[in-house]
Amino acid sequence: MKTILNNPRVLVVICAILTLTSCSKKEDITPEFQETNLAPLSVEFDNIVGDRTLTFNNTANPYINAAGEPFTISKLQYFISNIKVTTAQGKSYTVNPDSSYFLIKGDDKATRFAKVKVPEGDYTSLTFILGVDSLRSTMPVDKRTGVLDPAAGHDDSGMYWGWNSGYIFFKFEGNSNVISDNSAGDPTGKKQFKYHIGFFGGYSAPTLNNIKVITVDLRTGGIAKVRKDRQSNIHLFVDVMKVFNGKNSFKIAEKPNVMFDEFTSRIAANFMELFKHDHTEN
Amino acid sequence: MTGKHWTVLLFLGLFILACKKDNPVKEKVENWLGFIKPANFPEPEYNFANNPVTREGFALGKALFNEPRLSRNNTVTCASCHIQSSAFTQHGHDVSHGIDDRLGTRNSPPIMNLAWNKAFMWGGGVFDLDLQPIAPITNHEEMDEKLENVLTKLRAMRKYTGLFKSAFGSEEITTARFMKALSQFMLMCVSSNSKYDKVMRKEGGQTFTDDEMAGYLLFRDKCASCHREPLFTDGSFRNNGLAVSPIDDKGLYTTTLQASDKYKFKVPSLRNLQYTAPYMHDGRFLTLNAVFDHYHQQVQATPNLDPLLQQNGGLGISLSMETRRQLMAFLNTLNDTEFINNPLLAEE
Numbered sequence: 001m002k003t004i005l006n007n008p009r010v011l012v013v014i015c016a017i018l019t020l021t022s023c024s025k026k027e028d029i030t031p032e033f034q035e036t037n038l039a040p041l042s043v044e045f046d047n048i049v050g051d052r053t054l055t056f057n058n059t060a061n062p063y064i065n066a067a068g069e070p071f072t073i074s075k076l077q078y079f080i081s082n083i084k085v086t087t088a089q090g091k092s093y094t095v096n097p098d099s100s101y102f103l104i105k106g107d108d109k110a111t112r113f114a115k116v117k118v119p120e121g122d123y124t125s126l127t128f129i130l131g132v133d134s135l136r137s138t139m140p141v142d143k144r145t146g147v148l149d150p151a152a153g154h155d156d157s158g159m160y161w162g163w164n165s166g167y168i169f170f171k172f173e174g175n176s177n178v179i180s181d182n183s184a185g186d187p188t189g190k191k192q193f194k195y196h197i198g199f200f201g202g203y204s205a206p207t208l209n210n211i212k213v214i215t216v217d218l219r220t221g222g223i224a225k226v227r228k229d230r231q232s233n234i235h236l237f238v239d240v241m242k243v244f245n246g247k248n249s250f251k252i253a254e255k256p257n258v259m260f261d262e263f264t265s266r267i268a269a270n271f272m273e274l275f276k277h278d279h280t281e282n
Numbered sequence: 283m284t285g286k287h288w289t290v291l292l293f294l295g296l297f298i299l300a301c302k303k304d305n306p307v308k309e310k311v312e313n314w315l316g317f318i319k320p321a322n323f324p325e326p327e328y329n330f331a332n333n334p335v336t337r338e339g340f341a342l343g344k345a346l347f348n349e350p351r352l353s354r355n356n357t358v359t360c361a362s363c364h365i366q367s368s369a370f371t372q373h374g375h376d377v378s379h380g381i382d383d384r385l386g387t388r389n390s391p392p393i394m395n396l397a398w399n400k401a402f403m404w405g406g407g408v409f410d411l412d413l414q415p416i417a418p419i420t421n422h423e424e425m426d427e428k429l430e431n432v433l434t435k436l437r438a439m440r441k442y443t444g445l446f447k448s449a450f451g452s453e454e455i456t457t458a459r460f461m462k463a464l465s466q467f468m469l470m471c472v473s474s475n476s477k478y479d480k481v482m483r484k485e486g487g488q489t490f491t492d493d494e495m496a497g498y499l500l501f502r503d504k505c506a507s508c509h510r511e512p513l514f515t516d517g518s519f520r521n522n523g524l525a526v527s528p529i530d531d532k533g534l535y536t537t538t539l540q541a542s543d544k545y546k547f548k549v550p551s552l553r554n555l556q557y558t559a560p561y562m563h564d565g566r567f568l569t570l571n572a573v574f575d576h577y578h579q580q581v582q583a584t585p586n587l588d589p590l591l592q593q594n595g596g597l598g599i600s601l602s603m604e605t606r607r608q609l610m611a612f613l614n615t616l617n618d619t620e621f622i623n624n625p626l627l628a629e630e
Contacts (some may be wrong), residue, residue, distance in 0.1 A: 138409070138410075140329070140412060141410070141412040141413060141457065141458045141461045141462065142332070142458045144457070144458070145456075145458075149456075149457050150413065150416055150429055150457055151429035151432075151433055151457045152430070153430070158428070160416070162408075162413075162416035162419070162420045162421075162429075163403070163407050163408070163417040163420075163421065163537075164407035164408075164536075164537045165407060165408045165409060165410065165413050199539075202538060203401075203409035203410075204400065204401070204409060205401070205406055205519070205534065205537070205538050205540075206538065206540065207537070207539055207540065208539055260536065260537075260539070261539070262539050
């Protein structure tokens with residue numbers, strides 16, 4: 001059957017038109033930066049482990065860190081807060097703190113997005129805090145709602161320290177056969193590791209400050225074009241292998257439990273390497 | 283019935299209504315005074331603007347303070363370790379005795395004059411009274427419960443939905459309301475009617491005896507820089523030279539991880555010592571004489587020993603037998619029988 005489409009010239013014209021229309025969508029004009037002209041933006045925290053996806057308790061195929069230690073993961077939770085975006089022109093917008101606290105839970109895919117509203121615009125840089133800032137960490141109990149409610153969290157998934165008032169920023173637990181059964185390891189014999197990293201700098205008595213400000217350059221992976229009629233999504237990979245393999249690399253066998261310990265600051269320094277911008281869906 | 287009769291009845295009715303309305307108001311004025319700053323006390327630290335103490339909030343707080351459902355197996359209340367007759371401590375226990383007969387590592391501190399506290403717990407870590415009860419509720423050795431479970435248990439009880447409604451306007455039970463109600467009860471635990479207070483306020487012509495006066499002057503010379511009047515604590519954390527305990531409790535360091543905080547503990551008040559033995563963060567001294575012995579000749583040069591305890595080339599504070607006798611006379615004027623017998627604070 002002969003149709004008009006069999007004509008090569010017509011095909012070229014149709015392709016050209018299609019290309020032009022798709023281009024015209026992408027080449028939309030950057031809206032003027034107005035703090036009140038808010039549109040949706042999401043940041044996706046996609047947890048990975050080195051070159052592999054995150055799976056819990058995968059004893060048949062454990063992960064292996066740089067020190068050669070095999071391990072599995074049973075819990076991964078962390079706070080993301082104080083989201084800020086910046087344009088190429090240096091205009092920045094900080095999300096209202098009352099709606100800028102997110103608890104990302106590795107075992108609950110629904111929690112992987114931090115959804116915020118920012119002015120329409122093209123953003124080349126994303127900044128956020130891994131943890132809970134010191135101001136919010138010292139606020140009255142009425143302000144501690146939602147994910148910051150000290151009562152939130154079943155069983156062992158709570159993120160608030162009652163006896164040393166503050167939040168756990170990053171909770172990472174799992175198992176490894178390299179852990180000893182004595183008091184230096186896990187005396188219960190479950191070969192469990194626990195990394196609970198908190199400390200916001202102290203209320204009035206100074207303590208460690210493990211709050212980490214993370215800035216991600218979006219220019220290589222794709223800038224975020226925030227518009228009212230669509231959902232821009234900044235897709236980040238969060239590589240928890242870097243907890244062990246970052247600049248302050250360590251062995252699970254030597255430090256299987258780190259909570260109230262100066263070593264937390266060495267682990268927290270590795271957090272800077274956790275986040276990698278993969279791409280942006282506009 | 284004539285129109286006249288109706289008028290009389292109407293007035294009678296109005297009169298009855300007026301009386302009915304008047305009574306609760308009158309009762310409130312007579313029985314509920316709220317939080318009152320004692321005349322000889324400084325301004326409180328607690329932010330009352332964010333949590334005004336009301337009669338209903340206080341009543342809820344008192345019910346919660348005496349509520350065993352705050353513990354995992356519904357056996358331990360706040361009042362278990364904070365007994366009014368012992369000035370809200372657990373008299374006779376060196377360390378607190380909690381759920382399943384488990385023992386803590388520290389001596390139960392008094393619930394007393396907390397409105398003036400800047401920091402809570404012997405080793406710090408909590409700086410807001412509204413967040414303090416989470417520590418004992420969730421502590422393995424004390425109540426061993428999850429805050430979320432406590433709220434779930436309370437929500438299922440008509441008693442509490444009613445109490446929360448009268449205190450906060452609706453039946454909703456939230457973390458903030460729960461904590462604020464507990465604070466309201468604890469804030470009302472004010473000890474300010476000891477003989478010392480009455481002497482200072484020149485009430486009823488009370489004066490110190492010669493021994494008490496001599497003891498007061500000795501106190502001001504030897505003790506007052508840490509145990510500052512009128513609260514008898516300056517609220518700071520200091521190392522008073524106790525020998526390091528077998529469990530090596532490092533005090534403030536456990537919450538700050540700063541080497542300069544090792545072995546520092548919160549300076550306790552000297553009020554109501556008669557009811558609060560044993561003494562120190564781990565209750566190691568059973569009598570005040572043992573405390574005197576410590577300051578006189580047992581102070582040890584552990585890291586961060588307070589400079590006030592290492593003056594003139596020696597350690598500690600010289601306390602002769604006569605000094606101790608006079609100091610005891612003064613310290614006894616800090617015991618407040620009205621506080622430990624106050625029916626407002628008693629479990630109903």
